[in-house]
Structure formats: structure tokens, C-alpha cells
Amino acid sequence: MAPSAVQLPDAPDAASYPDAVVLPATGKTEQAVLESDRQSKTGSIYALDGDVVITYGSYRVEADHIDYNSDTGELNATGRVKVSGGPDQEIIHASRGTMNLTTETGRFYDVSGSVGVKPSAGGKSIYVSNNPFLFTGQVVVKTGPQDYQIYYGTLTSCQLAHPDWLLSAALFKVNSEQASAKNSVFHLFNLPFLYLPYVTHPVDVGGRQSGFMIPNPGNSSTKGLSLGEEYYWAINRSMDMRVGLDYYSLRGWAESGQFRYRGLGNDFLTARYSGLVDRGIVIGGVYVNQGGQDMLAAGRYDFDAHTRVAGNLEYLSSYTYREAFTENFNQAVSSDILSIVYGIHEANGYAESLRTDRYQGLKQVAVPATPTTPAIPEEQVKIFHVPSLDFDSTEHELGKSGLQWSMDDSFAGLSRVQPKFASGGLTQRIDLHPQIAYPVGLDGWHFRPSVGVRDTLYSRSQQPKTGPGPGAPIELPNGINRADVELGMDVRPPVLERTFDSASIEKLFHHDIRHTIEPDFTYRYVAGVNNFLKLLRFDDTDVVSDTNELEYGVTQRLFLRPVKNKPCAAKPEDNESIADQDWDTEPSTGRQDSAKPGCGSREWITWKVAQKYFIDQQFGGAVVDGRRNIFDTTLNFSGIAFLTEPRAISPLISRLRVRTSDHMDFEWDFDLDTGAKKFTSDNVLVDLHEGNIFSGLSYARLNAPGRFYTEGVSSAVSNFSQLRLLMGYGSPVKPGFSIAANVGLDLNQLTSNAGLVQYGTLQTSYNWNCCGLSVEYQKFELGSVRNESVERFNFTLVNIGTAGNLRRAMSLF
Known part of the structure; x- marks a missing residue:
């Protein structure tokens, strides 16, 4: 709809300026606003002089003199011409120029300008686009709202007038997606550096554009001189792909590729590939081929808020390849690969999941042959879950009894392959593990007695091996059942606490200090696993053993609070729990209490010390002298193996964390x-x-x-x-x-x-x-x-x- 007619005033006299005239635009809803020191009008032509400003939609045109046709929207500007605004925050400075505000076209002379750059109040420029650029040109023709042709000019992303680098060409073409030029010259620090027969630069906010990347040269003592090239494909707004090829003068050709997809919410998919066709290398007088491939894919798709599928898959053909050619040290020395795909549904504290995974671990590094010794091949262990159906739950109360029950059940098909042993087909395993607990609190003491049973059925077993000597497992076709009863008692005494807020403490630390001591005790009894040595081992489910043990430990914490916040640190009442105090950290858990902001306290030092006493030193007969014995109770306690013979005391574990300030962190853990x-x-x-x-x-x-x-x-x-x-x-x-x-x-x-x-x-x-x-x-x-x-x-x-x-x-x- 065209705007309603507006009565144009007569040209202002000298006593009434500055003045603004609002004009209706032809065929558009925007109105042109004319501002100047002096104005005159002949028909539909306005002659504007002295600090002239015409505002039209998002455009602002400034000049010393402008002739403007209100019927056609055309203008002719001279003297300090500046055009700013538009869809990409365009700025054009010119000595003179013509422009049609309605069609957003024009021609400008002796130009310097920018796209995606906004001047700030401090005189500096702010980039408002991911891909801003600045340009100069003898003539700039604006052929559309976002289209330019720059003749005999330059283009850069550096601030003018002395950019670190720029491109010069006889003609640059710029549209809403990219700027391009033929036969351009790249200048570095004002010196011509490189001739480019064709070059492009993205202009759109997304900034992604398909094309060949800049070549990558390199040098290595083992790979030799190298040269690589990649092609980038911007498939759409959600997907892209990159493929590359590198040539190593001493080794051969290496391939690489990457695919990325980002969907709604948490949905994503990435895939990466690297490989080398190795010509080989001589190490210690022995020829060695270190070629291989490494493929990795990861993704996730959410069906709804409770159901999703996800996966992380990797295939590595040779650990030697990764160790020899990866550019990351941690990856080079990593000897474990886990691939997993799963689907899960979670609701109301219950979870049902179906997963398939593959573990690949290095057991022995390959050693090449020498004139006096034979080669030793690489040896790996591979474990498969194909598949595993799991049912888990958080604790749920039985009515209003206070009893909390939970479960941890699974149905799995398992396979294991390692040097000198391979399980025969799939071993079926059904594992049922319900538990019930009754948390009780009494005068600051917290007790949690629990009872559980576990029944695990295997379709295959192994021949027991009790000696320390070498040998692989011997699989038996006989099924086996493992059943146990589990009793437990967690005891948490009241937290001991004291606040140090004396003048000397505040002067020394500039903080009040709170010290808390949190002891804890856990008794655990498991009985019924009398066939531990007959079980095949696939994962942590298979290392459940009898035990009769007591775990004891203490955690100490020091909290700091700035002295300036002392008014919010009132002393707790006698019946006030530590969680109710107005320190904003709950010492008994270390959790931040967001409901009590303002005190500014923070955890300074945390030190936990714990140990286990094993009443049953034989773990129901599962311990074998001279071998590394791993049980779930030792694995969950430390993660570091220590059991090679019957023993009563575990190693003492210590976990110390110190955050001395916002600038320094210290951690010391030992067993x-x-x-x-x-x-x-x-x-x-x-x-x-x-x-x-x-x-x-x-x-x-x-x-x-x-x-x-x-x-x-x-x-x-x-x-x-x-x-x-x-x-x-x-x-x-x-x-x-x-x-x-x-x-x-x-x-x-x-x-x-x-x-x-x-x-x-x-x-x-x-x-x-x-x-x-x-x-x-x-x-x-x-x-x-x-x-x-x-x-x-x-x-x-x-x-x-x-x-x-x-x-x-x-x-x-």
C-alpha cells in the first residue's frame, strides 16, 4: 500500500534552517526525510546545500550538495559524499556520486568504503559481520541492494588507510554471498606478494563458501617435504564436508576427510577419516611399513525429551599408524578404543536402553625383526557387547514406608578375542540386581542400611586357573550361575565445623575461614559367589566377588568468605543445620547453594583420605597368589590394581584439591x-x-x-x-x-x-x-x-x- 499524500512545504528561508522535509517514496512504504542548511525546489527536484542529510529506510546519504528528485528517488551528490546503512551495514565515502534510493542502485567516484563495519563513538570501527571487508575504487557501481562492481580498486578486511594486507584488481564483483576478482595481486605490508588468477571472499553473515583451501606446505624429519590441499564443500546451512590430500616426499600419499552436521537441539553427526599409503621407512636397518587408516564417527538424534539414539564409532587399522602419524601426543600413546551405539528411553526415574559396543585394546606393541631376532606381531584384545539390553532405575519409595528400591538389570550377548584365546560365538548373560535401602536420620547422624541380591546366568564358563604361570583361559560349553546376597550400611556422623573470624585471621587471609570435618563409614558384605574363577571376564559385571569389608575415611574442607560480607555471616542457632546457614556453600556436600547468594564464600581446600579393611582376606576364595586380581570392590575404590595376594588393608588413598585463587589450582592424588x-x-x-x-x-x-x-x-x-x-x-x-x-x-x-x-x-x-x-x-x-x-x-x-x-x-x- 502506498503512503498517503503529504503536502510539501515551500523551500525554507534562511531564518528557519536547519529543516527536515518528509517525502513519500514511489512504490515503497519508506519515506525520505530531507535535512539541510539551505533548500530550494523546482518541480519535483530539490536542491539541498550545507550539511545535507537524506534518510530513506535504512539508508542515510550525506553530502555538501544534493539534487534530489522526489518522484523517481534519484539523487546527484557532490562534496564529501557518504552513504551508510543497508542490509549489510554498508558505508561508502566518495567525492561525488549518483544514486536511486528506490532501486538502491548508484555510481560513485574516488571511493573508500566497507561492508559489515560500524564506526563506534570512540573513533574505532566495530565488526558487525563474521566476514567484513573494506574497499577502495576509482569507480564503484552499485547494481542492487547488495551488489557492487569495484573498478581499479582494492579489498581487505583490515582497517584503512594503512592495512596490513590487501588485494588489488581491475574489477571486483560483490554480491550478497561473496566478493570475487580475476587477475588480482595480494599485497602484504604494502608490497606485492602473490599473483592470484582468481580469488573469492565470503560476504554473507554465515561466511561459509565452497572452494579449494589455501595449500599447506610442511617439513618433517621422517615424512620429508610435504604439500597438502583440501576442498571445502558448504553443503547447506546445517552440513559441510572437507576432503584433503597430502604428499610426503619420504612416505607417500595421505588422505583425510571430515563431515559435519548440526541439527535442531542436540542433534548432530560428525565423521572423520585419515589414512596413509606408506612407502615404508628403514628403522635400525629394518624396513617398516607404518601405513593405516583411522575412522571416527559420532552422532546423536533426539526423538523427544525422553528418547534418543547416540553413538561414537572408531575403527583403527593399526596402533603403529596412529603412534607414528598423529599430531597429538595423548592420542599417540593411547592404547584403548571404545565404539558404542545405543538407544535409550528415560522417564520418571526409569531407563531402558539397547546398546552395542566394541572395545579394542593393545596388549603388545609390534616389534620389527632384526638380523638376530624374529619379529613380534602386534597383539590386541577385543570385547563385544552385541547387543546389551539394560534396565535401570533411580531410587523410588515404596509407598510411604521410607524404603527406597532400585534395580540394575541387563541381558547381553558377549564375545572376547585376545592372543591365544577367542570365545566360541556369543556368550549369553542375564544379570538381575534389585536393591532396597532405608535411609534414617537421627540427631545429625545419617544411616543407610541396604539389602540386595544379584543373580547372573552365563551360557558358557571357563576352566579354573589357579597358578601364577602363563596361559590363556580355556572356555567350556557349560553354563554357570552366579548368585549372591549383598548387605551394606553407610554411616555419616554429624559434620564437625568451626568458623575462624578473629581479627588476626582476617588480617592474614582477608577472609573468614570455615573448617569442616566429614567422617564416613561403609560396611559391605557379599556372600554366595563361590565360582569366581569359573567365570569368563568381559566387563565390570563379571568381577563381582565375595567380600566382608569396612571402608572408612574423612573429608576436610576449608571455605573462604570475604570479610566485607561479614554482615551476612550470622552465627547459626544451636538447632540450625549446616545446610541452613547463610554461607552459600554446603560443606557436607560441597554443593553451591544458589538460594543464598551474596555471601561470596568459596571452597578453598578439599582433602579426602580413605582406606578399606578386608575382614575376608581371601574374598571368598577368589584371590590367586602371584596374579593381578581385580574385583569390583577394589576397582570402585581406587582404580589402581593392588591385590596380588590375600591382604587385610587396602592402600591409603588421598585426594587433595586446592584453589589458592582465581589464578591458581593445585591437585595432589596418591595411593x-x-x-x-x-x-x-x-x-x-x-x-x-x-x-x-x-x-x-x-x-x-x-x-x-x-x-x-x-x-x-x-x-x-x-x-x-x-x-x-x-x-x-x-x-x-x-x-x-x-x-x-x-x-x-x-x-x-x-x-x-x-x-x-x-x-x-x-x-x-x-x-x-x-x-x-x-x-x-x-x-x-x-x-x-x-x-x-x-x-x-x-x-x-x-x-x-x-x-x-x-x-x-x-x-x-
């Missing part, structure tokens, strides 16, 4: 075997960050029964000691210079001359206004599989892309 008088595990983690400075330290020590000890072969002890260090200054977006380095040390090699440094990286970068350069040197030394030095770099153009082989995932910052 102290008081019987063997050694630390079976000892881990320290320190993280420090202050401004642009950051550092980290992690120490990991493991001295426990070996992973392969179960069959009595390979290493009898897992002896591992590693130190990792990280130090740096800067960040990826910091202007100027940044530097960072990390290193991983195998401390077991301190007495030898080889293998101390497992990996190390030194990375430096320098960021200018809108571009940056990063350089990295990386070293891997992973036994006979990999001894490699790599140099990487990248050169980044803001809002454009990155050239080089140093990827974001490798950054230390």
Missing part, C-alpha cells in the same frame, strides 16, 4: 600401599595463569601390578613416571609477540642417554592489526616407532583464512 611401603600411584597437577602469563605442571607416577599380569605374561609391574611442563606468555588474539613451550619427560630414563624427552614443542607468534604469523618446532621420540622433528607455521588473515600446516588444535595458547 599409598602401606603394606608394600610404596606409592602405587602419585599424581600432581598445578595450573597457574595471571594476565598473559600461564604455566602448568603435571607429574604422574604408577608402580602397580602390570596390565598383562592377569595371564602371567609380559610385564609383571606397570612402572611409569612422567613429568609434563607448560609455560607461555600471550594468547592467540594478543597483539604483538607471544611464546609458549611444553615438554613431556619419561623420568624412568633419567639414568640413560635415550628417551628422556618423549615430546616437546616450542611455539611463537606475532599478531599485527589484522594478520598474524605463528611458527612451531615439535619433537616426538616414541621408542622405535617414531623419532621425528617437525617444523610448522601458519599465516593468518583475519576474517579470511590461514595458510600453513599449524592447525588451531595444535596451539599451546
Whole structure:
């Protein structure tokens, strides 16, 4: 609908300016507003002089002089012309120009301008688009609302008038999706650097555009010189794909690919592939082929708020391939792969799920043959659940009795393959595990007695093996039933607490301090598992054993609260529980109480110490001397194996967390075997960050029964000691210079001359206004599989892309 007619006033006299005239637009609902110091009118032509401003819809046109035709919407502007607004926040500065406001077309001369850039009050510009660009041109023709042709001009994403980089060409074509040019020249720091026969730059807010990526060159001591290229396909707004090919002069061709999909809510799908057709390499005078493939897919789809399917699948053809060619150290030394697909329905505290999974773990690293020794092949263990139907529930009250019942049931088909053993087909297993508990509270004491039964039926069994010597399991076709009764009692005494708020404490720490002590005791009795050694092992369900034990521990916490908030820290009444006090952290659980904001207290130190006493040292006859014995009760307590013979006392576990400030965290966890008088595990983690400075330290020590000890072969002890260090200054977006380095040390090699440094990286970068350069040197030394030095770099153009082989995932910052 056209706007109603407006009576135009006569041209203003000098005494009435500045003045504004509102004009109806032809064929559109927008109205043109004319503002100027002086105006005159001849027919439908307005002559405007002196600080002229015409506002039309989202456009604003400014100039010293404008002739405007109110019937056609055409204008002719001269002197300090500026056009701003439009759908992409366009700004054009020109000496003169013509424009039709109705059709949003025009022609401008001696132009500098931008798209997706908005000036701020402080004189700086703000990028309001993911892909802004700035341009200059002798002539700029606006052929539509979002279409331009820039003649004899430049294009950049840097601030004018002295950009770090720009493209120059005889003609740039710009539309709502991209800017493109033929026969352009890339200039770096005002110097011509590279000729580009064809180049494009995304303009739309989404910023994704199909095309070939910038080639990635590189160099490695084991791969040689390399050159890679990738093609990126923006399939639609929800999906994209990337495929690439790299050539290594010493090794051959490597392929890579990635697919991504993001749907509504939590729905997603990603897939990644990497592979190498290896020509081989000579290590220690022996030819070795390290080629392989690694495929990974992960996804999720929600049918509704209660039902979903999800999965994470990986196939690795060779651990040697991953160790030799991955760019991530943690992945290079990882020896476990778990693939799982499941569907689950959850409602009212009940869950029914159907899953299929495959575990793949390395048991023995391949060793190539030498002139004097034969080759040792790689050995793996593979475990399958095909499938498993699980029924679980949270605790539900039986009527109003106070009794809480729950269940944990499953029906599974299982298979296991390992060196010298493969289960015959699928072993069926039915596991039923209902439990009932009765929580009771009395004068600050909390008791939770519980009773449970468990019945597990297997379609196959194994021949018991009691000796410590080598040997694989021997499967029997006979079915077997395992049944037990479980009794338990959890006891939580009242939390002991004290608040330190004296003047000396406040002066020393600038905080009030609250100290809490939380003891706990758990008694557990399981009886009926008299056939433990006859059971095939597939997962943690199969390591349930008889036990008669007492677990005891204590957790201490220190809470800090700023002194300035002291008015909200009233002393609790005698009958007030610790959860009702106005400290905003509940010491007995460590949970934040969002209902009591304002006090500002935070947890400073948490230290938990616990141990188990085994009344039944034989675990119902399940313990075998000289072998690593793993039961559910030991696994759930520590996670570190320690049981190689009957014993009464478990290692003492300690878990210490300290958050000294917002800039520093400290953690120290250890398992102290008081019987063997050694630390079976000892881990320290320190993280420090202050401004642009950051550092980290992690120490990991493991001295426990070996992973392969179960069959009595390979290493009898897992002896591992590693130190990792990280130090740096800067960040990826910091202007100027940044530097960072990390290193991983195998401390077991301190007495030898080889293998101390497992990996190390030194990375430096320098960021200018809108571009940056990063350089990295990386070293891997992973036994006979990999001894490699790599140099990487990248050169980044803001809002454009990155050239080089140093990827974001490798950054230390």
C-alpha cells in the first residue's frame, strides 16, 4: 500500500534552517526525510546545500550538495559524499556520486568504503559481520541492494588507510554471498606478494563458501617435504564436508576427510577419516611399513525429551599408524578404543536402553625383526557387547514406608578375542540386581542400611586357573550361575565445623575461614559367589566377588568468605543445620547453594583420605597368589590394581584439591600401599595463569601390578613416571609477540642417554592489526616407532583464512 499524500512545504528561508522535509517514496512504504542548511525546489527536484542529510529506510546519504528528485528517488551528490546503512551495514565515502534510493542502485567516484563495519563513538570501527571487508575504487557501481562492481580498486578486511594486507584488481564483483576478482595481486605490508588468477571472499553473515583451501606446505624429519590441499564443500546451512590430500616426499600419499552436521537441539553427526599409503621407512636397518587408516564417527538424534539414539564409532587399522602419524601426543600413546551405539528411553526415574559396543585394546606393541631376532606381531584384545539390553532405575519409595528400591538389570550377548584365546560365538548373560535401602536420620547422624541380591546366568564358563604361570583361559560349553546376597550400611556422623573470624585471621587471609570435618563409614558384605574363577571376564559385571569389608575415611574442607560480607555471616542457632546457614556453600556436600547468594564464600581446600579393611582376606576364595586380581570392590575404590595376594588393608588413598585463587589450582592424588611401603600411584597437577602469563605442571607416577599380569605374561609391574611442563606468555588474539613451550619427560630414563624427552614443542607468534604469523618446532621420540622433528607455521588473515600446516588444535595458547 502506498503512503498517503503529504503536502510539501515551500523551500525554507534562511531564518528557519536547519529543516527536515518528509517525502513519500514511489512504490515503497519508506519515506525520505530531507535535512539541510539551505533548500530550494523546482518541480519535483530539490536542491539541498550545507550539511545535507537524506534518510530513506535504512539508508542515510550525506553530502555538501544534493539534487534530489522526489518522484523517481534519484539523487546527484557532490562534496564529501557518504552513504551508510543497508542490509549489510554498508558505508561508502566518495567525492561525488549518483544514486536511486528506490532501486538502491548508484555510481560513485574516488571511493573508500566497507561492508559489515560500524564506526563506534570512540573513533574505532566495530565488526558487525563474521566476514567484513573494506574497499577502495576509482569507480564503484552499485547494481542492487547488495551488489557492487569495484573498478581499479582494492579489498581487505583490515582497517584503512594503512592495512596490513590487501588485494588489488581491475574489477571486483560483490554480491550478497561473496566478493570475487580475476587477475588480482595480494599485497602484504604494502608490497606485492602473490599473483592470484582468481580469488573469492565470503560476504554473507554465515561466511561459509565452497572452494579449494589455501595449500599447506610442511617439513618433517621422517615424512620429508610435504604439500597438502583440501576442498571445502558448504553443503547447506546445517552440513559441510572437507576432503584433503597430502604428499610426503619420504612416505607417500595421505588422505583425510571430515563431515559435519548440526541439527535442531542436540542433534548432530560428525565423521572423520585419515589414512596413509606408506612407502615404508628403514628403522635400525629394518624396513617398516607404518601405513593405516583411522575412522571416527559420532552422532546423536533426539526423538523427544525422553528418547534418543547416540553413538561414537572408531575403527583403527593399526596402533603403529596412529603412534607414528598423529599430531597429538595423548592420542599417540593411547592404547584403548571404545565404539558404542545405543538407544535409550528415560522417564520418571526409569531407563531402558539397547546398546552395542566394541572395545579394542593393545596388549603388545609390534616389534620389527632384526638380523638376530624374529619379529613380534602386534597383539590386541577385543570385547563385544552385541547387543546389551539394560534396565535401570533411580531410587523410588515404596509407598510411604521410607524404603527406597532400585534395580540394575541387563541381558547381553558377549564375545572376547585376545592372543591365544577367542570365545566360541556369543556368550549369553542375564544379570538381575534389585536393591532396597532405608535411609534414617537421627540427631545429625545419617544411616543407610541396604539389602540386595544379584543373580547372573552365563551360557558358557571357563576352566579354573589357579597358578601364577602363563596361559590363556580355556572356555567350556557349560553354563554357570552366579548368585549372591549383598548387605551394606553407610554411616555419616554429624559434620564437625568451626568458623575462624578473629581479627588476626582476617588480617592474614582477608577472609573468614570455615573448617569442616566429614567422617564416613561403609560396611559391605557379599556372600554366595563361590565360582569366581569359573567365570569368563568381559566387563565390570563379571568381577563381582565375595567380600566382608569396612571402608572408612574423612573429608576436610576449608571455605573462604570475604570479610566485607561479614554482615551476612550470622552465627547459626544451636538447632540450625549446616545446610541452613547463610554461607552459600554446603560443606557436607560441597554443593553451591544458589538460594543464598551474596555471601561470596568459596571452597578453598578439599582433602579426602580413605582406606578399606578386608575382614575376608581371601574374598571368598577368589584371590590367586602371584596374579593381578581385580574385583569390583577394589576397582570402585581406587582404580589402581593392588591385590596380588590375600591382604587385610587396602592402600591409603588421598585426594587433595586446592584453589589458592582465581589464578591458581593445585591437585595432589596418591595411593599409598602401606603394606608394600610404596606409592602405587602419585599424581600432581598445578595450573597457574595471571594476565598473559600461564604455566602448568603435571607429574604422574604408577608402580602397580602390570596390565598383562592377569595371564602371567609380559610385564609383571606397570612402572611409569612422567613429568609434563607448560609455560607461555600471550594468547592467540594478543597483539604483538607471544611464546609458549611444553615438554613431556619419561623420568624412568633419567639414568640413560635415550628417551628422556618423549615430546616437546616450542611455539611463537606475532599478531599485527589484522594478520598474524605463528611458527612451531615439535619433537616426538616414541621408542622405535617414531623419532621425528617437525617444523610448522601458519599465516593468518583475519576474517579470511590461514595458510600453513599449524592447525588451531595444535596451539599451546
